[in-house]
Each structure stands twice: as structure tokens, then as C-alpha cells.
Amino acid sequence: MVEAVLDDKGKEKQFARKKPELLLPAGNLEKLKTAVHYGADAVYIGGREFGLRSNAGNFSLEEMKEGAVFAKKYNASVYVTTNIYAHNENMSGLKEYLQNLESIGVAGIIVADPFIIEMAQTYAPNLEVHLSTQQSLANWLAVKFWKEQGLERVVLAREVSLQEMLEIKRNVDIEIETFVHGAMCISYSGRCVLSNHMTARDSNRGGCCQSCRWNYDLVQHTQNKETPLYSEDDVPFSMSPKDLNLIESIPKLIEAGIDSLKVEGRMKSIHYIATVASVYRNVIDEYCRNPEVFQMKTEWIEELNKCANRKTAPAFFENIPSYKEQLWEDNKKASPYQFTGVVLDYDDDTNTVTLQQRNIFKKGDIVEFFGPEGNSFKQRVRELYNDKNKTIDAARHPLQVVKFEVEQKVQPWDMMRKYTE
Amino acid sequence: MFKKPELLVTPQQAEDIAPLAAAGADAFLAGEQAFGLRLAGEFRKSDMEKAVQLAHQSGKKLYAAVNAIFHNNQLPTLKEYMHFLQQIGVDAVVFGDPAVLMTAKTEAIDIPLYWNTETTATNWGSVNYWGKNGAERAVLARELNLDAITEIKEQAGIDIEIQVHGMTCMFQSKRKLVGNYMEFQGRNVQIERRDKERGLHLYDPERDARYPVFEDKNGTHIMSPRDMCIIDELDDLLEAGIDAFKIEGILKDTAYLQGITALYKEAIEDYNKNAALYNEKREDYANRAQRLQPKGRQLDTGFFFKETVY
Numbered sequence: 001m002v003e004a005v006l007d008d009k010g011k012e013k014q015f016a017r018k019k020p021e022l023l024l025p026a027g028n029l030e031k032l033k034t035a036v037h038y039g040a041d042a043v044y045i046g047g048r049e050f051g052l053r054s055n056a057g058n059f060s061l062e063e064m065k066e067g068a069v070f071a072k073k074y075n076a077s078v079y080v081t082t083n084i085y086a087h088n089e090n091m092s093g094l095k096e097y098l099q100n101l102e103s104i105g106v107a108g109i110i111v112a113d114p115f116i117i118e119m120a121q122t123y124a125p126n127l128e129v130h131l132s133t134q135q136s137l138a139n140w141l142a143v144k145f146w147k148e149q150g151l152e153r154v155v156l157a158r159e160v161s162l163q164e165m166l167e168i169k170r171n172v173d174i175e176i177e178t179f180v181h182g183a184m185c186i187s188y189s190g191r192c193v194l195s196n197h198m199t200a201r202d203s204n205r206g207g208c209c210q211s212c213r214w215n216y217d218l219v220q221h222t223q224n225k226e227t228p229l230y231s232e233d234d235v236p237f238s239m240s241p242k243d244l245n246l247i248e249s250i251p252k253l254i255e256a257g258i259d260s261l262k263v264e265g266r267m268k269s270i271h272y273i274a275t276v277a278s279v280y281r282n283v284i285d286e287y288c289r290n291p292e293v294f295q296m297k298t299e300w301i302e303e304l305n306k307c308a309n310r311k312t313a314p315a316f317f318e319n320i321p322s323y324k325e326q327l328w329e330d331n332k333k334a335s336p337y338q339f340t341g342v343v344l345d346y347d348d349d350t351n352t353v354t355l356q357q358r359n360i361f362k363k364g365d366i367v368e369f370f371g372p373e374g375n376s377f378k379q380r381v382r383e384l385y386n387d388k389n390k391t392i393d394a395a396r397h398p399l400q401v402v403k404f405e406v407e408q409k410v411q412p413w414d415m416m417r418k419y420t421e
Numbered sequence: 422m423f424k425k426p427e428l429l430v431t432p433q434q435a436e437d438i439a440p441l442a443a444a445g446a447d448a449f450l451a452g453e454q455a456f457g458l459r460l461a462g463e464f465r466k467s468d469m470e471k472a473v474q475l476a477h478q479s480g481k482k483l484y485a486a487v488n489a490i491f492h493n494n495q496l497p498t499l500k501e502y503m504h505f506l507q508q509i510g511v512d513a514v515v516f517g518d519p520a521v522l523m524t525a526k527t528e529a530i531d532i533p534l535y536w537n538t539e540t541t542a543t544n545w546g547s548v549n550y551w552g553k554n555g556a557e558r559a560v561l562a563r564e565l566n567l568d569a570i571t572e573i574k575e576q577a578g579i580d581i582e583i584q585v586h587g588m589t590c591m592f593q594s595k596r597k598l599v600g601n602y603m604e605f606q607g608r609n610v611q612i613e614r615r616d617k618e619r620g621l622h623l624y625d626p627e628r629d630a631r632y633p634v635f636e637d638k639n640g641t642h643i644m645s646p647r648d649m650c651i652i653d654e655l656d657d658l659l660e661a662g663i664d665a666f667k668i669e670g671i672l673k674d675t676a677y678l679q680g681i682t683a684l685y686k687e688a689i690e691d692y693n694k695n696a697a698l699y700n701e702k703r704e705d706y707a708n709r710a711q712r713l714q715p716k717g718r719q720l721d722t723g724f725f726f727k728e729t730v731y
Contacts, residue, residue: 118546191490
């Protein structure tokens with residue numbers, strides 16, 4: 001059997017400092033560009049067919065092509081989620097779809113259904129095939145099976161611990177991708193059909209309605225009697241996991257030689273994408289620059305929390321999660337920060353920013369700017385102007401273009417958030 | 422083309438095998454939770470050995486459930502278990518995890534392999550993929566409708582098994598979700614065991630539905646609120662030549678399982694004799710199945726006549 005690589009100096013040297021790929025989600029072209037601009041090495045996107053998250057926006061072939069061209073300029077890759085479990089009726093059109101993906105410069109596809117794997121290998125052999133987490137891959141022998149099937153990479157089950165990843169890495173020479181951040185299934189992925197039963201929506205074809213996060217009453221049936229296992233003032237039973245957050249474990253993942261660190265969230269905003277990408281980018285770069293002196297900075301952790309939708313936890317990284325890693329009440333809004341604008345332009349002579357509004361802010365608000373380098377500053381909004389240079393008291397209209405004076409230099413793509421408490 | 426399907430039943434204990442065989446079962450699926458998922462009974466090694474003997478004495482088959490999602494630390498015992506199963510002469514191994522395929526290959530274990538992941542066997546392409554990789558039978562996802570099932574059967578190069586009766590699984594988590602809730606409430610003392618004998622349910626007020634829930638070594642399992650029953654809709658499946666019909670016995674008692682097995686056997690035999698006879702008796706079968714049903718547990722036709730959207 002295998003032992004921990006971390007205890008083994010020789011192995012540690014062999015693996016150390018290889019920079020893993022930072023893989024971000026992108027629900028549309030703007031999110032793709034944001035992710036790449038903020039430091040993602042690769043992005044995964046969904047097409048209009050054959051992917052889960054059927055309501056995540058998703059890309060036409062034209063948009064995918066534009067995304068792939070954009071990513072290439074930054075030396076980044078684009079993967080397409082093709083991760084449904086197809087039914088017979090979904091099988092037609094697949095060949096052409098895969099050939100199109102291959103021809104427009106997509107690097108690979110993320111697949112769960114072996115039928116799609118086989119089709120890709122036969123008809124679009126230049127596409128890399130990555131096994132989706134929907135296969136709930138949890139042991140090295142199964143990983144070895146997929147390697148023998150010709151796959152370039154596998155995404156592990158969310159239930160796999162660091163120790164297990166090390167064992168897999170040691171036993172099989174294949175690229176390993178693992179989730180580090182974001183929301184996740186509380187079930188073994190692919191092994192849940194709650195939506196099918198409760199709402200006639202097929203969870204394994206993108207119709208998941210997240211009924212695991214609803215409230216239920218836990219009751220016990222004994223001899224024709226039903227006893228509630230909760231009292232009036234108890235919080236109801238639910239199966240809502242805290243979101244995954246492994247920022248503090250990035251050094252361990254790099255030492256383990258994990259090839260790709262994946263962030264969940266094709267439905268998330270560009271603010272979320274930008275924040276998560278830049279923090280993980282910084283941590284990976286800082287650690288790889290000099291692991292001996294690396295220290296996790298509290299400001300990175302704080303920065304990451306500014307875009308948190310829910311409370312976070314390390315899930316299965318060390319142990320099987322307890323009740324402490326579940327959400328028991330409605331505490332969705334974990335961060336007091338609100339995304340309020342994207343920088344379109346900056347005028348050096350007048351120190352004026354031109355900004356596209358993403359949520360209401362007013363003259364007098366304290367706002368914070370940040371960019372891909374992790375640079376950020378806070379200031380108060382003084383005089384505020386619309387695009388016709390007329391003074392206004394607030395930016396109320398969605399996507400409104402406004403201008404005001406900033407205290408430090410900003411650049412297009414920088415973002416602005418405000419503190420709301 | 423009509424073919425008499427194998428009637429596969431999940432016994433609760435080795436002693437159930439002879440009476441179930443007498444009731445009309447052709448094959449049995451059994452195992453233990455260390456390797457198999459959501460079993461009607463817990464068959465340790467000695468029980469498995471006995472079960473194989475009893476099944477074979479009645480001229481029936483016994484399949485071993487080895488369909489867990491395995492983690493690294495289970496692989497050595499999986500290997501040992503596969504050798505054990507070969508030694509006692511089980512007729513097939515039912516698997517979901519490719520680790521079982523790999524173990525069978527590297528250990529030269531010569532037992533037929535049946536693929537069953539419950540939720541992911543949804544098209545004939547994947548059925549044939551697992552066929553090419555060594556599976557001799559595929560157990561289809563329960564979320565398929567009749568048309569999808571018959572189309573898969575037409576295109577499949579291997580045997581097709583479907584569930585025709587009983588509870589189905591809706592959800593499996595590795596987390597101990599019931600235990601977590603109780604710990605969170607601070608009342609873990611009240612209920613120590615959380616296994617399937619406890620009668621735990623999740624009540625969904627919006628749908629007025631009760632979902633059986635239990636925990637075991639494989640995590641938390643949530644089951645369907647109704648039992649599927651298609652005793653009166655078997656004709657298309659029989660004509661399609663489906664190779665095996667499964668009756669799921671989880672969370673039911675032995676008498677129930679015997680009654681249901683006998684009923685399906687009768688329906689299959691009736692159809693075999695004369696399709697018109699089956700047709701006449703449809704309502705009768707359905708009524709008799711209904712009478713066997715435990716109080717508070719309704720029957721439905723699962724996804725057989727239902728379309729899902731996405």
C-alpha cells in the first residue's frame with residue numbers, strides 16, 4: 001500500500017512547485033474573459049446542448065469560438081462541459097457537435113457518459129477527454145480503468161480526501177483535477193434523482209432543482225404511529241452543504257502534484273469570478289515562487305470572503321464532514337460586500353474613472369476597487385457624473401455608464417464593490 | 422420478440438430463498454453493505470455461502486451485489502471478496518464501480534459481471550460500452566420510460582434488466598445526514614441506530630410525500646415515496662424481450678415479497694400461455710398487488726409513462 005507523499009522527502013522534491021492549472025467556470029463570454037483576465041489558466045463553459053446547468057446562460061458555437069480565440073491570447077485553454085447522462089433521444093447530433101468543438105479550438109471536453117467519451121474519441125480525436133465528477137470517481141483502480149480507456153484527465157469525486165488523492169496520484173499516471181472552491185452536491189454526483197421524483201426535472205441532464213436544499217421534517221414510523229424527531233422550535237432537517245473553500249490547503253494540493261484546481265460556479269457573477277480567480281492566482285504564484293518562506297496572508301482569505309454567497313468549509317478534504325459543514329438556517333448572504341461596477345476606462349489627466357454600473361451606489365458611498373494583480377484601495381465617491389457629464393446623486397440604472405474622480409490609477413476590467421453594512 | 426424474463430428477487434435472509442423460489446423467483450440478488458448498496462438483507466460471508474447452496478439446490482441463480490462506490494481503502498478487501506465469491510460459486514457479480522471490472526481482470530476472476538449504477542444507465546450507447554468492457558448485463562436506470570427501455574433493448578448487445586416492482590433509490594450521500602441532524606439538535610442519545618429498521622422518513626409538506634431515509638456504511642440513502650408496480654403493464658416489456666425483471670425487497674417483509682413474486686410469476690406465465698388471458702386479468706393483478714401493499718405506501722408506475730424535462 002501507499003503512504004503519504006508529504007512524509008516522503010524524495011517524492012516531495014519530485015512533485016513540488018509544479019504549478020497546477022487554475023480552472024475557472026464561465027457561464028458566458030463576459031465571464032470567460034473576466035476569468036482569463038484575472039488569472040485563470042483555463043475555463044470551462046457549457047454549450048447549448050449535452051451539458052448540465054441548462055439555465056447557466058451557455059455558449060453558442062460562435063461564442064465558444066470567440067472565447068477560444070480570446071483565451072489563446074492569454075495562453076489559456078477552454079474546456080466544454082458535455083457532462084449529461086444522455087438518454088437515447090439525446091444521442092443524435094452529438095457527432096457533429098463534437099466535431100464542431102474540435103474545429104473551433106476548444107482544448108477538451110468534460111464528460112460523464114461513456115457513450116459520449118467513445119463518440120469523442122472516434123470522431124473528434126484531437127479533443128482531450130476529461131472524466132466529469134458526475135462519475136463520482138473515488139478510487140485509484142477506477143482511475144486506472146479510465147486511463148486505460150484513453151482519458152487524459154479525471155475529475156475526482158467531491159468525497160475524495162487529500163490522503164486519497166495522494167494515493168491515486170502515486171498509483172496512476174494521469175492528470176488529476178479536483179474542486180477547490182464553490183457550491184457542490186451533497187450527494188455523490190450523478191447518484192441523485194431527487195429532482196426527477198419531486199419535480200419531473202432530470203437532474204442528470206441539467207434539470208436539477210436543488211431539492212436537497214429544501215426543508216423537510218424528520219419523522220419516525222413505528223407500528224402505525226408517526227413520531228416527529230424534532231420539536232417546535234427546532235430548525236428543520238435539510239441537506240444543504242456549506243460551500244467548498246480550500247484556499248488554505250493550496251500548498252498541500254500543489255505538493256501533492258494535483259494538476260488542475262477547479263472552481264465551481266458557471267452561474268456566478270463576474271465579480272465572483274474575478275475575486276476567486278485573483279486570490280487563487282496569487283496564492284498559487286506566491287507559493288510556487290518560494291514554498292519555504294510562503295505564508296498564507298489573512299488579506300487573501302478576507303478578500304475571498306468578500307464574494308462568498310454562503311458560509312464555507314473544507315468538506316471531505318481531511319474527514320467526512322459533520323453537521324458543522326452543513327447550513328442549517330437561511331444564512332445565504334455571507335458577505336456584506338456588493339458588486340457595484342466594472343471599470344471601462346481611466347483618464348490619467350483628470351484621474352477620472354469611467355465605470356459601468358452593476359448595482360446601485362450613491363455619492364458619499366465608500367467603495368473598493370480591485371484588479372487582477374490583487375491591488376485594491378478604498379475611497380469615498382465624491383462628485384458623480386453621468387455619461388453626459390451631468391452631476392447625479394446616484395447610479396441607479398443597470399449598466400449605466402458613470403464617471404467620478406478616483407484616488408489611485410485604475411484599469412479597464414478592474415471592479416468596484418461597496419460595503420453594505 | 423416474446424421471451425420469458427428471469428424474475429430476480431432480493432431476499433432478506435438465506436432462509437427466504439427456498440420459499441421465494443417456490444413462489445417463482447428465478448434468481449436472487451444478495452450481499453453485504455461493505456460491498457453492495459441498499460440491500461434487502463445483510464448477507465455476511467457465511468450467509469452468502471448458504472444462499473448460493475440454497476439457490477442452486479432449487480435450480481436458481483444467486484448474484485452478489487458489489488455495486489458500492491469504492492474508496493482506496495476498500496480495494497484490498499474487494500479483491501479478497503471477489504476471490505471468495507468465485508470460490509463459493511455465485512452466478513454473477515453486480516457492479517457499478519469500474520474498480521470491480523479491473524479487479525476481475527487482474528485477478529482472473531471468472532464470474533459474469535452485470536453493470537448496475539442505478540441512475541446512470543440511460544442510453545444504449547453506454548450499455549454497449551460496458552458490454553465491450555466485460556459486462557454481460559446492464560440494469561437500466563429507473564428514471565427511464567417504457568419507450569426508452571424498449572429502444573435500449575433493441576440496440577443493446579448485452580442482456581437488459583429492469584426493475585418492475587418496489588422502492589427505488591433517489592439519493593446517496595457519503596455524509597451521515599440523519600446523524601448530523603441529530604447531533605446538531607443535540608439529541609443523538611435518543612436514537613442510536615440509524616439503519617433502515619428505524620422507520621425514518623423525510624416528510625415533504627409541499628408534496629405531502631414521505632421519503633424513507635436510512636444510513637449505513639455507504640452513507641445516507643433516500644428512497645422513493647411510492648413503490649413502483651407495473652404488474653398490469655408488462656406486455657410491451659415481455660414482447661420487447663427484456664431479459665430480467667427485478668422485484669426490489671428493501672424495507673419490505675418476507676411475506677410481502679413472496680406474495681408479489683408469486684403474482685409476477687403468474688402474470689408472466691399467463692402471458693406466455695395466452696396474451697388475451699393476461700389482458701383479461703390486468704385489473705385482477707393490480708387489485709391483488711394493491712391488497713399486499715403496506716398501509717401508507719402507495720403504488721405507482723414509476724417513470725414508465727412519464728417524461729422528464731431539463
